[in-house]
Amino acid sequence: MNHCAPSLCPACGARNDCALADPASADRACWCYSVSIDPQVLRALPEALRNKACLCPRCAQVLDQLPTQNR
């Protein structure tokens, strides 16, 4: 059974690299602030998974919007 793990993608369980989930980087803006996630991607998520934790960049389908040093 999984308990709440905000640093993991709720869709695939991979690390989402959310800056806010890690105290060491919580003062930095998360990568998700600089990308625009297609609303359709969010709508495709089950309601229970939304707003629980960040998606990983792959599931959010924003890999091509991220600077290369973040990959």
Ligand SMILES: [Zn+2]
């Ligand atoms: Zn994912």
